[in-house]
Amino acid sequence: MxxxxxxxxxxxxxxxxxxxxxxxxxxxxxxxxxxxxxxxxxxxxLRHIARYRLVNEDGYRSYTRLPNTYKVVARLLHDGDICRHVRYFDMPTDVGSVTVPPDALRAMWLSMAKLVALSLTGRLIAGVLDWGLNDVYFPGLRRLRVDSNSMCPSLITLHIDSLTHLRLDDDVTFPSGDIQATSLTHYHGPLEAILRFATHAKTLQFCTIHEPGTYGRTDWPSLSSLTACRSLRTLMLVLEVPEAVLLRMLENCVRFPSIEILLLKYKIAWYDPTRTQVNQQDRLEPSFERLFAPFPTAKRIAVFDDYWDSDHDSDDDDDDYWLTKQGPIWAERLSKTCSNVEFIAFGEACALTRGPDQRWMASRFTWEFEETFGQWVVPAVSG
CATH class of the missing domain: 1.20.1280 (Monooxygenase)
Structure with a gap:
């Protein structure tokens, strides 16, 4: 034949x-x-329009911008037929010098009937006040990132009940009223929003809370409502608060039943960055047993302090040396609170892995550990 x-x-x-x-x-x-x-x-x-690369030409992790994204957006604004194929869309809102008529933007959004993920990044947007998103509903939208209130206040309200991924910047005001995020699995954003719908977020698995410190603030809320998220596996708390405040926020948390990966970043008591010399006797023992008592199932733990990330030269080597000495002692104590723990990092200087003989061995901290939390709403693409 x-x-x-x-x-x-x-x-x-x-x-x-x-x-x-x-x-x-x-x-x-x-x-x-x-x-x-x-x-x-x-x-x-054009189903997947992202602005960043995941790896460069040599295969190393890279977050450089893709050069032709703005050209793609310009094409979408003039061709509604192509818009209907877009599913993952990272909108480059920081165009700055380009002014787009709201009716053109609205026509583009209304043509994106298959949109699954939308990322609206950027803060001060020059020349654009109306993004044409008012009362626009995307029936298939499951992943959303919003970095500015100026984008569209109703965008979150219209889609919150069907979103699986939500990422908000810390200056985004969450809509008022009864909010039920019943489908949410990934959250990254300010504390107030997640506490409002935590009791209904039965499917939440990954949660990153970033809350900048406000001078003089005393009304830090309890985190106890998060314990209702029984599916929560990964939790990252980035709070610009001292240890005493974090302990108060956790004191009513009986137990997080399913946490496996935990990262805490706060103002740890053992450092005083105003001093030029940090003496051994000046270092205060952190209350790790009390901090980690609500997380008995944690397997991978990382603890960070704001001072570790700042530019300091005078005692850098001394601090690292001290951490490498104290780390195994703390890890042994923590293993009594979190019996299943396999990996612990105290900053980048001290990372430890639990061996088959239950002894703690020096390991290496990689930022891929933290990247577990801050997942892309619109994934980056390979270079």
Missing amino acids: TSRAFSRPFLEELECEILERLGQHDLLSTSRVCRRFHAISAPLL
Whole structure:
């Protein structure tokens, strides 16, 4: 039996349905087969519009910007037919010098019927006051990042009940009223928002709370409502508060039942950054047993202090040396509170792994540990 070329193509709708199932690499190859396939494949290649690379040409982790993103957005503004293929969209809101009419933006949004993930990053946006998002509803939207209140106040309200991923900047005011995030699995944002819907967030698995310190603030709330999130596996608390305040926030937390990965960053008591010399007797023992009592199931733990991340030269080596000496002692004490712990890091200077003989061995801290928490709403793409 001899093979023959197709005398006529499939229906265009069927070909589009077939090609939609291909990955980006295969789709690029298919677009070069013939003009007909190119006409179908080219719009589909815009399903995932990200502004950053995940790795560079040498394969190393890199977050450099992709150069042609703005050109893609300009194309979308003028071609609504392509917009209907977009699923992951990282909107470059920091265009700055470009002024886009609100009606053009609104037409673009309304054409994105298949949108799954939307990232609106940027704060002070020059030339654009209306992003055309008012009362726009994306039926398939599951992942959302908003960095500024100026984007659209109703965007969160309209989609919160169906979102699985939500990332908010710390200056975004969460909408008032009864909010139930019943589908949420990943949250990254300020403390107030997560505490408002924590009791209904039964599916929450990853939670990153970033709360900047406010001078003179005394009304720090309890974190006890988070214990209702029984599916919570990963928790990162970045709080610009002293240890005593963090202890008060945790004192009513009976137990987080499922935490496996935990990162705490706060103002640890053993350092006084105003001093030029930090003596051994001036270092205060942290209350790790009390801090980690609500997290008995934690397997991977990291503890950071704001001072470790600042530029300090005078006692850098002494601090690191002291941490490497104290680390194994603290780890042994912590293992009595968190019996399943396998990895502990006290800053970047002291990382420890628990060996088969239950002894603590020096390890290496990598920032991939922290990247577990701050996952991309619109994933970066390979270079």
